[in-house]
Amino acid sequence: xxxxxxxxxxxxxVIHTPFDGKEKIPRQGCFGENNDGWIEIFPxxxxxxxxxxxxxxxxxxxxFHQSQGYLLTQITPRHHQIKGVxxxxxxxxxxxxxxxxxxLKKIDSNKIYFSGxxxxxxxxxxxxxxxxxxxDNYPDADNGWLKTVAK
Amino acid sequence: xxxxxxxxxxxxxVIHTPFDGKEKIPRQGCFGENNDGWIEIFPxxxxxxxxxxxxxxxxxxxxFHQSQGYLLTQITPRHHQIKGVxxxxxxxxxxxxxxxxxxLKKIDSNKIYFSGxxxxxxxxxxxxxxxxxxxDNYPDADNGWLKTVAK
Numbered sequence: 001x002x003x004x005x006x007x008x009x010x011x012x013x014v015i016h017t018p019f020d021g022k023e024k025i026p027r028q029g030c031f032g033e034n035n036d037g038w039i040e041i042f043p044x045x046x047x048x049x050x051x052x053x054x055x056x057x058x059x060x061x062x063x064f065h066q067s068q069g070y071l072l073t074q075i076t077p078r079h080h081q082i083k084g085v086x087x088x089x090x091x092x093x094x095x096x097x098x099x100x101x102x103x104l105k106k107i108d109s110n111k112i113y114f115s116g117x118x119x120x121x122x123x124x125x126x127x128x129x130x131x132x133x134x135x136d137n138y139p140d141a142d143n144g145w146l147k148t149v150a151k
Numbered sequence: 152x153x154x155x156x157x158x159x160x161x162x163x164x165v166i167h168t169p170f171d172g173k174e175k176i177p178r179q180g181c182f183g184e185n186n187d188g189w190i191e192i193f194p195x196x197x198x199x200x201x202x203x204x205x206x207x208x209x210x211x212x213x214x215f216h217q218s219q220g221y222l223l224t225q226i227t228p229r230h231h232q233i234k235g236v237x238x239x240x241x242x243x244x245x246x247x248x249x250x251x252x253x254x255l256k257k258i259d260s261n262k263i264y265f266s267g268x269x270x271x272x273x274x275x276x277x278x279x280x281x282x283x284x285x286x287d288n289y290p291d292a293d294n295g296w297l298k299t300v301a302k
Binding site for chain 2: 003012050056073126130133136144
């Protein structure tokens with residue numbers, strides 16, 4: 001295997017948010033306000049939502065479709081530090097996969113309503129996974145270089 | 152946009168684990184033992200690891216490359232419940248993206264050593280993101296249908 005291997009995905013839905021331009025997107029959804037969004041799951045995948053409504057938080061995996069190219073090291077916008085792309089959440093990644101934990105509000109047929117959006121309106125959805133405290137919650141995790149900078 | 156759109160990714164590395172067959176993989180890495188793994192980041196991406204060593208936990212996003220096709224609803228192996236694919240972590244997903252939080256042990260040049268592997272040996276790595284308690288830690292999250300079943 002090498003970097004020439006191709007892995008092909010296709011959207012399972014579209015994420016609708018209040019943010020119609022990159023400059024309007026909050027840094028992270030969980031810190032923001034007025035960041036409700038909704039997802040249209042393409043009807044042929046709607047059956048896959050069965051049981052999701054019982055969770056309070058879900059992972060959205062999506063495509064940074066408006067991000068062009070990537071930089072292996074980048075200057076972080078808040079902290080002005082030079083960090084590797086795998087040590088930050090920047091959209092300019094070798095594989096443009098975004099990941100955000102959002103708060104689930106309601107599912108109505110193939111529509112999912114949530115709060116905590118931090119992606120641009122019209123973002124292609126790749127996957128959804130339930131958030132569980134069993135395997136996703138590490139309160140004692142070390143926040144690494146983020147500890148050394150002001151919030 | 153629709154499900155005909157193609158999104159093409161390529162591996163940035165390979166994940167090496169003790170599990171050379173699907174039947175040997177533990178249910179979730181964080182519950183297991185003897186599950187140390189290591190990642191070979193392809194050298195051209197190694198610079199992107201700068202700063203990652205300061206975190207204790209990291210997200211690995213990878214390709215379920217040995218998973219064939221998907222089922223929108225599946226019977227969960229432990230609980231024998233019928234659930235939608237987006238409400239479970241099954242590898243048989245419309246887009247075969249796996250996501251596991253692992254514990255970082257050491258980074259040595261383009262090699263990452265970790266514990267908590269739950270993927271098959273030779274798995275293509277798509278992305279790494281740092282885990283931070285700021286945005287990834289929801290101790291009060293509702294575990295949904297998992298609450299109603301024995302561990």
